[in-house]
Amino acid sequence: MERSANVEVEGKVRMRAYFIFIAKRAVQLLAVVFFGISAAFFITHLSPIDPVQQAILRITSRSSFSPTALVAMREALTEMYGMDQPLGTQFVNFWVRLLQGDLGPSLIAFPTPAMDLVLRALPWTVGLLVTAVIITWLLGNILGGLAGYYQNNKFLKAFGVVAMGLQPIPYYIVAFIVLIIFGFVWPVLPISGGYAMHVTPGWNIDFVMSVIRHATLPALSLVLVGMGLWFLGMRALVSNIITEDYVTYAETAGVDSKKIVGFYVIRNAVIPQLTALAMVLGGIFSGTVITEEVFSYPGLGSLLIQAVNGGDYTLVIAVTAIAITAVAGAIFVVDLLHPILDPRIRVE
C-alpha cells in the first residue's frame, strides 16, 4: 500500500516540476519574440530615414511599378507606420497588425501581402533546417561520442582533423566551395532552385524526388559546417565523462562495453549537447538563410535578400519577425525534450 502511494506522490512531484519547467520556458519564448520583434520595430523607426519616403523614392526610381501600386503602397505604408501619430501608438498598431497577420502588401511582388510571401517561403526553410539539423546533430554526436571513447581509432582520428578544418569556416564560404565543386568541377546535382521547372508541385513522386535532389547540396553544406561543432563538442565531453566515477565503476564491474558507451557515456553527454543545440539554433538559422542565398533556394533567406535589394520595407520586417518567432519556437521545442533526457529537472 505504502509503496504505491509513494510512487504516486513521487509522480505528482515530477509532473509538477515538469510543468513549472515548461511554463518558465514558455515565458521565455514569449519574451524573446516580444523583445526581438519590438527591437526590429524600433530599429526601423528610430533610424533617421523615413521608411515611407525611402520606399516611395525607390519605387519612383524604377518604372516597372504601376501608379495604382504606388498609391496603394503609400497608403499602406502611411497607415502602417502612422507617421503622424506618436511612437507609442505606432508601436501598438504595429503589434495589432502583426498579430492579425497583416503587415500590408509587399513591394517586390505587389499586391501580394508580405505575410503570404513569408508563409510561402517558410516551409522550405523549415524543411531544410530541420532535416539538416537532425542529420548534423545525430551524426556529429554519434561519431564524436565514439571518437571520445575509442581514442585510438584511426578513422575517427582522421575525421576529427577534418571536422577541425571545417568547423570554423563560415556557412557562406563552405556553401560557396560546395557550389564551385558541384557546379563547375563535377556537375551531378542541381545547384539552384527548390525543384525542377518541369515538375508540378504536389504530392507526386517526381516533385518529391526533385525537391530532395535540389535540397541535397544546401543540406550538405549545412551538415559539413555544423557537424564539426557537435563532433568536437561531443568528443571533448566524452573524454571527460569517461573519467567520471560511474563510468570507471561500471568498467570495473565488467559491464558490457557497448552498454557503457551507449547508456553511461553518450547518454550523459547528450544532455549538455541538447542544451547547446538550443543555444546555437539562432546561429544555425542564420547559416541556413545564407546557404539558401548561395543555392537560390526558395526559402526565407533568399526572400530576405530579395526584399533588401528591392527596398521592400514591409517584407524585410515580416521576414525578420517570422525568423525571430521561428527560432524561438524551435528553441522551445528543444527545451521540451530536455526533461525527457534528464531525470533531474531543475526547477531553479
Next chain:
Amino acid sequence: MAFSEETVREQRDVLTLNGLKAYYQTNYFGVEREVRAVDDVSLSVREDEVYGIAGESSSGKTTLIKTFAAAIRPPLRLIDGTVEYKFGDRVVNPYDMDEDELNDLRWKHVSYIMQGSMSVLNPVRRIKKSFRDFAFEHMDRSRAEFWNAVEDHLKLLYLSPDVLEAYPHQLSGGMRQRVTIALATVCHPEFIIADEPTTALDVVVQKDVLAMLDDIRKKLRSSVVFVTHDMSVHANMADRVGIMYAGRIVEEGPTSELFTSPKHPYTAHLVSSLPQIGDTTRKPALEGRPPNLAEPPRGCRFHPRCPLAIEKCTTDVPPLESVGANHRSACWRSADVRPLTPAVKPKTGESA
C-alpha cells in the same frame, strides 16, 4: 597478549600482494612527473577476514586498493609486483588475464565498493537498470529469479524494492550508500573491496551502514578489505589493520594489538588521536605534513616527522619485519615505541 594467537586462526590466504608498485606517471607540456603512490607493498588477506587499511589522505590507500581491484587507469600504472587471488583451487592474477576472463572474475568473485556514493551511480539510469547492468550477466539466472534475488538482497540492507524504480538523485545519502553496497554484494562475491564506505555519511547513518556491511559479510562469509582514515571504524570493524604512510605499509597486525601496543611511532600517533570520553590529556599533534610522493624523503619516509628518529632512519629504509605473531612493523626502533595514551578497547574476540 595471548589474544592474537588464538583469534586469528590459520586460514588460507585469498589475496596475496607481492612487491606491488603503482605510480602515476605524467608528462604535461614537457614536465615529467612520477608520483609513487604505492611503493613496494606486500601483504595477504585471509579467508573470511576483515582487513582494514588506514592512513592519512594521500597516503596511497585508495591507489593500493584500486591496484588490486584491477581498476587502474592511466596515468596510474602498475610498475612492478604481483596480485594473486585464490578462489578454491584456482589461482588467478588479474593482470595476466584478458578482458573476458577479468569480467568473469569481477563481481562474481571480487567486487569493489568505490568511494563516493554520490558519483558512482549513473545519474540518468534507474537503480533497477544499474542492477541489471552490473549483476545480471554474472548471476546466470532467469529474469524472474534474478529480480527475486535482488529484492531479497535489498532486504538484507533494509531497502524497500521501491528504490529499484528511483534515480540516484532521489535517494538520501545513506540510502544511496546502501544501494552501492547492495550492488557490489548482490552476486555474493568471495572478496569485497570497499573504499571509504562511510566517509560521506553522518555519524548515525555511518553506524547503521557499517553494521549492515558487517552483517552481510558474515552472511556471505566473504573477505573484506576496506580503506578509511577513520581509526574508530577500524577499531569496530577490522580483524587486522595495515597502516599506510607515504605509499608504504609501515605496520600491520591484529586490530587489538595495534591499538594497545603499536610498534610504529606513526601508528602510535594515529591510535592516540582517537577521542575518548573522560580523557582530558592533551594529545601531541604530529608535526609537519605528509611527504610529497613525487620526491619522498630518503630512508624511512616518516623520519622528518618522527619523534624517535635516529641517524639511521635518514639513510636506510626499514624493512617490514615481524615483531610478534601476525604483527609486522617497518621501524628501526620498533622496540622503543610506546602507546601515547591508554588506547580504546577495540572489538574483541569475535573476529572469526
Next chain:
Amino acid sequence: MFSIIRDLFKYNREFAVGAVLLGLIVFFSILSFFSPVDPTMLYIEVPDRPPSGEYWFGTNSRGQDMFWQLTFAFRNTLSFGLMVAALSRVISIVVGLLSGYIGGVVDRILMFFNDIFVSLPIFPILVLFYFVLRSDLTTFNLALLMACLGWPFDARLIRSIALGLRHREFTRHAVFSGMSPAKIMFEEHLPYVMPIVFSTAIANMIWAIGLEVTLAVLGFTNINIPTVGTTLYWAINHSAMVVGVWWWIVIPVIIIVMMFIGLFLLTVSLNEYIDPRSRLRRMGG
C-alpha cells in the same frame, strides 16, 4: 607569459600549427604597409591576368593586382575582427562579473536578457540594420553592432567563474577590509577571468569575421573598402568563376580558410591549456 607560449609551441601541435598559420596571415597583411599600389584605384594593371612571376596572385577584372589587393583585404578583415572582439569583451566582462559577483536580482535580470540575445537570429537583424542605415553603417558602426550582439555566450562563461570566486576566502577578506564591489570585481576577480577572456576573444573574432564576410559578399557593407568579403563580392559581381578568372575566388578562399583554421586551432589549444580537466587527459595520454 613567454615561457607559456614556448611550451605550448613545443608540446601542443594544434597551437603550433595555428600560430604558424595565423603568423603567415598577419605577416601577409602587414605587407600592405609596403604596397606600391593604392587598393582603391581601379584599372591600373592589365585585367584578368593569371598568377605569374609578375603578378603572384594574378589580376582581377577590375585591373587590380590581387596580391597587394589581398594584403589590404586581410589587414582590414583582421582589424575588424579584433575591433569586434575587443568591444564585445568589454560588455561580456562587465555583465559576467556583475552578474556573478552581485547575484540576486541583478543576476536574474542580466541573465534574462542574456537568454534573449542568445535566442535571436543575428543575421536577419544585421541585415535589418543595413537596410535602415545603408551608408551610415560604417565599419565602426558595424563592429559596435556586432559587439552588442556577440557578448552573451562569453558573459555566461565569465559569470560562472565569477560565481565561484565570490565564495573564495580572498573575496571575503576583501569585503571585510572595506573594498568597494567595483574594486573587488575589477582588481581581484578580473585577473582570474583573463585567460577565458583571451580564448573567447579569438573565438569571437572567428564569428565576427565570418559574419562580416557573409554580409560583404551579399553587398551589405561598404563595398568600396577592400576586405575579404568585398573581394569575393566583386568577384561574384564579375562572374569570375564563369568567365574563368578562377584565381580571383580560389586564392582568397584558400587564404581565408587558412586564417579560420589558424584562429580556431589557437582557441582550441588555449581552451585546453586553461581547462585543467583536459590537461589531466593529456597527462594520461
